[in-house]
Every structure is written in C-alpha cells, then in structure tokens.
Amino acid sequence: xxTRCGISKILIFDxxxxxxxxxxxxxxxxxxxxxxxxxxxxxxLEDINPDTEIxxxxxxxxxxxxxxxxxxxxxxxxxxxxxxxxxLLLCCVDNFQxxxxxxxxxxxxxxxxxxxxxxxxxxxxHIQLLLPGVTPCYECCPPLVxxxxxxxxxxEGVCAASLPTTMGIVAGFMAQNTLKYLLxxxxxxxxxxxxxxxDHFPSITIKANPECRNETCVQRQQEYAARRxxxxxxxxxxxxxxxxxxxxxxxxxxxxxxxxxxxAAEWGIVIEARGKEDLAVHAPQPEGVExxxxxxxxxxxAGNAAEHAQEEFVMTDGGExxxxxxxxxxxxxx
Amino acid sequence: xxTRCGISKILIFDxxxxxxxxxxxxxxxxxxxxxxxxxxxxxxLEDINPDTEIxxxxxxxxxxxxxxxxxxxxxxxxxxxxxxxxxLLLCCVDNFQxxxxxxxxxxxxxxxxxxxxxxxxxxxxHIQLLLPGVTPCYECCPPLVxxxxxxxxxxEGVCAASLPTTMGIVAGFMAQNTLKYLLxxxxxxxxxxxxxxxDHFPSITIKANPECRNETCVQRQQEYAARRxxxxxxxxxxxxxxxxxxxxxxxxxxxxxxxxxxxAAEWGIVIEARGKEDLAVHAPQPEGVExxxxxxxxxxxAGNAAEHAQEEFVMTDGGExxxxxxxxxxxxxx
Numbered sequence: 001x002x003t004r005c006g007i008s009k010i011l012i013f014d015x016x017x018x019x020x021x022x023x024x025x026x027x028x029x030x031x032x033x034x035x036x037x038x039x040x041x042x043x044x045l046e047d048i049n050p051d052t053e054i055x056x057x058x059x060x061x062x063x064x065x066x067x068x069x070x071x072x073x074x075x076x077x078x079x080x081x082x083x084x085x086x087x088l089l090l091c092c093v094d095n096f097q098x099x100x101x102x103x104x105x106x107x108x109x110x111x112x113x114x115x116x117x118x119x120x121x122x123x124x125x126h127i128q129l130l131l132p133g134v135t136p137c138y139e140c141c142p143p144l145v146x147x148x149x150x151x152x153x154x155x156e157g158v159c160a161a162s163l164p165t166t167m168g169i170v171a172g173f174m175a176q177n178t179l180k181y182l183l184x185x186x187x188x189x190x191x192x193x194x195x196x197x198x199d200h201f202p203s204i205t206i207k208a209n210p211e212c213r214n215e216t217c218v219q220r221q222q223e224y225a226a227r228r229x230x231x232x233x234x235x236x237x238x239x240x241x242x243x244x245x246x247x248x249x250x251x252x253x254x255x256x257x258x259x260x261x262x263x264a265a266e267w268g269i270v271i272e273a274r275g276k277e278d279l280a281v282h283a284p285q286p287e288g289v290e291x292x293x294x295x296x297x298x299x300x301x302a303g304n305a306a307e308h309a310q311e312e313f314v315m316t317d318g319g320e321x322x323x324x325x326x327x328x329x330x331x332x333x334x
Numbered sequence: 335x336x337t338r339c340g341i342s343k344i345l346i347f348d349x350x351x352x353x354x355x356x357x358x359x360x361x362x363x364x365x366x367x368x369x370x371x372x373x374x375x376x377x378x379l380e381d382i383n384p385d386t387e388i389x390x391x392x393x394x395x396x397x398x399x400x401x402x403x404x405x406x407x408x409x410x411x412x413x414x415x416x417x418x419x420x421x422l423l424l425c426c427v428d429n430f431q432x433x434x435x436x437x438x439x440x441x442x443x444x445x446x447x448x449x450x451x452x453x454x455x456x457x458x459x460h461i462q463l464l465l466p467g468v469t470p471c472y473e474c475c476p477p478l479v480x481x482x483x484x485x486x487x488x489x490e491g492v493c494a495a496s497l498p499t500t501m502g503i504v505a506g507f508m509a510q511n512t513l514k515y516l517l518x519x520x521x522x523x524x525x526x527x528x529x530x531x532x533d534h535f536p537s538i539t540i541k542a543n544p545e546c547r548n549e550t551c552v553q554r555q556q557e558y559a560a561r562r563x564x565x566x567x568x569x570x571x572x573x574x575x576x577x578x579x580x581x582x583x584x585x586x587x588x589x590x591x592x593x594x595x596x597x598a599a600e601w602g603i604v605i606e607a608r609g610k611e612d613l614a615v616h617a618p619q620p621e622g623v624e625x626x627x628x629x630x631x632x633x634x635x636a637g638n639a640a641e642h643a644q645e646e647f648v649m650t651d652g653g654e655x656x657x658x659x660x661x662x663x664x665x666x667x668x
Contacts, residue, residue: 001498004358024338029381047363123520164335165513169506176499176530186457186531196510197520201535 001175002052003045007182008080009053010045011073012038015060025164062097070101075109087182089113090174103138106130107216112181112237116174122161123196125170127177127189131237133208133220135190140209140217166196184241335509336386337379341516342414343387344379345407346372349394359498396431404435409443422515423447424508437472440464441550446515446571450508456495457530459504461511461523465571467542467554469524474543474551500530518575 002010014037018028032040038056045054057073059066078086089111091102099115106113110132118125130137173192180186193202208221227235234240263269336344348371352362366374372390379388391407393400412420423445425436433449440447444466452459464471507526514520527536542555561569568574597603 001502004498006358023383024340030384031381047365049357050364163510163513164338165506165510168335169503169510172499172503172506173533176497176503177533179497179499180530187533189533192533196514199507199511199521199523199526199535199537201533203533 001172002178003049003054005175005179006049007052009055011055011057011078011086012041013057013059013061013070013073014038014041015058025162025167062101067101071105071109074105074111085109086111088178090178091115092171092174099138103130104214104216107132107137107214107220110220114174114177116170118162118166118170120161122163122166124194125166125196126191126193127170127174128191129177129181129188133217133222133224134237136206136208137212137214137217137220139214140212141206163196166194169194169196181238181241184245186245188238188241335506336512337383337388339509339513340383341386343389345389345391345412345420346375347391347393347395347404347407348372348375349392359496359501396435401435405439405443408439408445419443420445422512424512425449426505426508433472437464438548438550441466441471441548441554444554448508448511450504452496452500452504454495456497456500458528459500459530460525460527461504461508462525463511463515463522467551467556467558468571470540470542471546471548471551471554473548474546475540497530500528503528503530515572515575518579520579522572522575 016037018032018035018037018040020030020033022028023030027044028037028040029044032043035043036056036058038058042054042056045052055073055077057069059069061067061070074089075085076083078084089102089106091099091113093099093102094117102113102115105111112129112131115128115130115138116126129135173189173194177189177192180188189203191204191206193204194200195202208217210218210221212218212221224235236242350371352366352369352371352374354364354367356362357364361378362371362374363378366377369377370390370392372392376388376390379386389407389411391403393403395401395404408423409419410417412418423436423440425433425447427433427436428451436447436449439445446463446465449462449464449472450460463469507523507528511523511526514522523537525538525540527534527538529536542551544552544555546552546555558569570576
C-alpha cells in the first residue's frame with residue numbers, strides 16, 4: 001500500500017525465507033518459495049512501483065551481533081538523504097523479543113514507530129503509535145510475558161491461526177495511520193484495535209509510565225517534560241502537523257459553509273443546527289419515510305456543496321416536499 | 335484474500351482495461367497495462383492459488399444486451415456444481431447503475447450480496463449485507479441520486495481521489511464478512527462503516543422498506559414475512575448458522591471456564607466478576623501500577639486458559655504479590 005502511494009524509500013528487515021505455508025496470508029507467490037522474504041518482497045514491491053527504493057536486510061534484528069548493523073541501517077541509511085534517519089519504523093513482528101529490540105533502538109535514537117499485532121486466534125489485532133518520551137514505550141505497560149522476563153514469547157510448536165483478512169485490515173490501519181502521520185491529514189491514532197468476531201474497534205489511551213523499567217524511556221520522558229515546561233503544547237511532535245491540519249480544515253469548512261449556505265438559500269433549505277460531530281446530511285423527508293439515505297451520508301457523490309459541509313451541518317427542509325425538490329434537481333440535470 | 339483462503343470458485347465481472355492510473359490502489363502491475371481487468375485479475379489470483387477457479391466475464395453488466403448473460407452466469411455457472419447459483423455476490427463498483435443492476439438480479443434470483451463503497455474523498459467507506467426480503471434492498475432507502483432517477487450517478491469528469499489503504503481496509507471488511515458468512519463464525523455484520531480521518535467505525539441498522547419502489551423487493555419481503563409467521567426466527571437465512579455458532583461458542587466458553595477455574599484455584603486467583611462484554615483479563619497488579627497490559631488484553635500469547643476465557647472473566651489477585659506470581663511463572667518455564 002505504501003509502495004503504491006509512492007513512499008520514496010522502504011527498508012525491510014527479516015531473516016526468514018518464504019514458505020508455502022505463508023501463502024494463506026502474506027503477499028508472496030508460490031514460485032517465490034525458498035527466497036529470502038526481504039528479496040521476494042523487494043521483487044513484488046518493485047514490480048508494483050519501480051520508483052520506490054526497497055532496501056532489504058536479511059538478518060535477525062534480535063541477535064546481538066546484528067545490533068550495530070540494525071541501528072546503522074535505521075539512522076545512517078534510513079532517510080532519502082545520505083546519513084539520515086528513517087522517518088518512521090513499522091513493527092510487524094510475531095514475538096516480543098523483536099518488539100523489545102525495536103523499542104530499545106527507537107528510544108535510543110528518538111525514532112517514532114508503530115507497533116502492530118494479530119492475536120494467535122487470528123480474529124483480533126491492533127496498531128499502536130509510539131513516540132519516544134511522549135507516548136508509552138513498549139515496556140511502559142508490559143505484557144505479562146515481558147514483565148516475567150521470559151526469553152521467548154512466541155510459543156514454540158504453536159501453529160497459530162492466521163487470516164489474510166485480519167492481517168490485511170490491521171496492515172491497512174497501519175499504512176493509513178502512516179500516511180496520516182507523514183502527510184499531515186486526519187487525526188493520527190495512538191491506538192486502533194480490531195475485534196473481527198463482532199466488528200468492534202476498541203480504542204485505548206495510555207500514558208507513559210514514569211516508573212518504566214527502561215531507563216532510556218524515563219530519560220526521554222524527562223526530556224519531553226522539560227520541553228513541555230518550556231514550550232507548552234508546541235513540544236508535542238505532532239503539534240505543528242495538527243495545527244496546520246486544523247487551520248486547513250477550518251478554511252475548508254468555512255468555504256464549504258459559505259457554499260452550502262448559498263446553495264441552501266437557493267433550494268429553500270433551512271439550516272437548523274450545526275455540529276462538528278454529526279456526519280450525516282439529512283435529506284428532506286416527508287412523513288412516513290423513516291430511513292435516511294446511508295449512501296448519501298457517507299459519499300459525496302450526489303451533492304456538491306454537501307461534500308465538505310457534511311461534518312458541519314444538519315439540514316432540514318423548509319417546507320418543500322421531497323417530490324418538489326426532486327423535480328428541481330431533475331430540472332437542474334437538463 | 336479470498337483466493338488465499340481457498341474459495342473454490344470466483345466469478346469476476348468487469349468491462350474495463352488496466353490503466354497505469356489504477357496502480358495507486360488496485361492490485362494490478364504496470365506490465366498488465368492494456369489487459370482486460372478480469373484477465374489481469376485471473377492471472378494474479380491464479381499465481382497466488384492455482385486451486386481457485388477464476389471465471390472472467392469481460393462485459394458491462396449494465397447493458398441490456400448483457401443482462402441474460404449476467405444472470406445466467408450467476409445462476410447457472412455460479413456454483414461449483416453444474417447449473418447452480420453463486421453463494422454470495424460481492425459488489426465493488428463505482429456507480430449506482432451497476433449497483434441497481436446487481437440489486438435487481440439478486441432480488442429476482444434470491445441471491446445474498448454485499449455492497450461496498452469508498453467515498454470520492456477517499457477517506458471513508460462502508461460495506462453492507464443485503465439479503466433479499468430480509469434486510470433492506472438497495473432501493474429501500476435510496477441515495478438521493480437514485481431517488482431522483484438520474485441516469486448516471488458517477489459524475490463525469492470527476493477524477494475521484496483514491497487510497498489503497500482505504501480501499502484495502504474496506505475490501506478487508508468485505509472479505510472478512512464473507513468468510514464469517516460462508517464459514518459460520520463470529521457475527522456477520524449488516525453494516526460496517528469506516529471514517530479514516532478519525533478511525534471511527536459507525537454501524538447502522540436499517541429495516542427493509544415495506545413501501546420500497548422495487549416490486550420484487552416488496553414481494554420478497556412478503557414471502558419472508560410469511561415464512562416468519564410460519565417458522566418464527568428460523569425463517570432468517572442466518573438462523574441455522576447463528577444457532578450452530580452460539581452452541582459451539584457456549585461449549586467453548588464452558589470448557590474455558592472449567593479450565594480457568596481450575597487454573598485460578600491453582601494460582602490462588604479469585605474470580606470477582608463475569609461479563610461477556612469484558613474483553614480484558616486483568617493481570618494481578620500491586621498498588622501504584624496503573625496500566626493494564628494492552629498486549630495481554632488482546633492476544634492470547636501468554637496465557638493458556640486465558641485464551642478462551644478472556645471474554646468471560648474478570649480476574650483479580652487473591653493477595654499474592656506480582657513478584658510472587660512472576661516467580662511462580664518463571665519456575666514453570668524451567
């Protein structure tokens with residue numbers, strides 16, 4: 001997804017080889033069996049968009065001997081410019097040791113990252129944004145398995161279930177949040193959960209733990225507290241982006257409001273209430289018709305002024321019947 | 335996703351050809367430019383899983399001259415058995431005319447289907463399940479554009495924005511709901527919305543409109559009402575599946591409860607409360623530790639009895655310290 005969106009450079013770390021058992025969920029193809037996963041991924045991703053640079057690293061990030069290579073790759077070969085760091089690290093691993101390694105590297109080098117996971121039952125998952133010192137680190141509120149210091153959290157011999165749907169949706173959340181983070185649109189989520197059995201999407205907010213057992217995390221928290229004391233809200237890494245986004249959205253809303261008001265006047269529609277939280281534009285409805293148009297509430301296919309106004313206005317009719325309005329609309333088409 | 339899951343047979347209808355402009359969001363590759371979309375899709379899907387039969391139909395379903403071919407394909411060449419119908423139709427089109435065609439074919443031949451859409455602004459979408467006579471049909475609560483009878487709802491000359499993330503997530507919802515529908519697990523959703531800007535997932539329930547302007551829909555509703563009068567809840571197409579699922583889940587819960595109770599007794603953990611709605615298993619926490627493990631609440635990686643018990647129990651410690659429990663857990667590892 002990120003390749004299709006034209007991200008300039010993607011580093012991939014994985015020590016594993018493609019197996020046929022991966023076909024049920026990952027984007028490999030049977031003929032890639034036996035290739036390293038990073039090279040197979042590079043092949044597929046470059047087929048999709050030759051303009052994205054894919055840098056493969058076929059080693060395990062958790063081996064002590066690879067630590068320096070891992071950190072150098074992130075900080076010295078990470079960015080598009082020479083000797084620059086990655087903008088964001090996406091963690092899509094299946095064990096706690098790798099997550100702890102990523103957590104430590106990101107804390108040490110102040111790299112924002114996103115953690116993701118799908119449960120062994122294949123029907124729930126989550127993504128989480130981790131900004132060193134600002135949001136909790138991965139050790140701030142450790143899973144029990146981490147707290148107990150067990151060496152390997154992925155249970156040996158357990159063949160976990162997996163579904164391409166759950167994985168695809170969680171990957172989609174991660175890529176979407178990445179786009180929002182890098183391109184400054186929408187609200188970047190700190191946590192999105194997904195329970196496939198009930199299509200339930202829990203959201204959780206957690207604060208960084210000042211007594212985190214990771215000393216680098218505590219140090220980053222103190223640095224952030226100092227920046228906050230000096231700069232206030234502006235200390236937050238997303239502050240500038242949020243501010244720019246809010247200003248742009250306010251402009252768009254003002255323009256849409258003006259357009260909608262003009263259009264409403266022309267159509268004899270009265271604006272009854274306004275609310276940022278209300279997504280729906282209620283079409284005028286005669287008595288006895290209960291349902292509001294679902295399509296219309298989500299898509300902007302029909303309206304023009306409605307497009308940006310839909311988060312801002314709740315409209316109702318000024319006495320004209322649905323039939324009269326439809327007749328007007330039809331007339332407008334010819 | 336469905337191909338990776340091993341669906342036996344997939345019919346694909348599309349009259350279009352692959353363009354470079356599709357690369358930003360669809361799963362085609364640049365070298366497939368100029369191929370019909372159905373053949374390019376067949377090629378890619380068969381590469382993924384040669385065991386899935388992909389049947390391409392490169393024609394427009396909205397042309398009157400193709401109507402019979404479309405209906406014959408669905409009803410006579412749809413199933414794995416000769417002369418049988420598709421189990422489910424997935425509608426992934428970008429205009430209302432095609433949706434209305436699908437709606438009519440499905441009403442006429444009693445075919446369950448799922449509708450999907452992504453808004454022109456690329457940051458919201460939805461899926462919806464349509465069971466003829468049981469849930470609303472596509473004309474029961476028409477978008478304004480349908481109500482007004484405009485001939486072509488996709489605005490000419492509008493180059494809609496699109497994001498592979500939003501499309502991937504909506505496609506993931508659709509494929510997941512398809513698996514739940516076909517394989518009888520979880521709750522099949524009637525509607526899942528997605529607002530990417532805020533990671534908000536609205537859900538809507540709408541009833542079939544007894545005054546639907548589509549006569550076949552009204553007829554199907556009456557047939558369903560008659561079946562309900564005779565059979566009660568058993569008339570619902572998902573009734574048997576729901577019942578089987580609930581029985582299976584009840585058995586799993588009872589087994590997990592027995593296992594968890596035994597395990598809790600062994601560990602000195604007291605069960606304080608039970609609640610189907612509570613997803614989290616609260617790990618024993620000494621005073622001063624606020625955060626509950628996020629990972630632990632979602633994944634079942636650490637626990638064993640916890641796996642199925644997590645929807646059923648809220649546990650708390652029976653006096654033992656976290657350290658003592660950790661020591662026990664560590665001892666268990668060796």
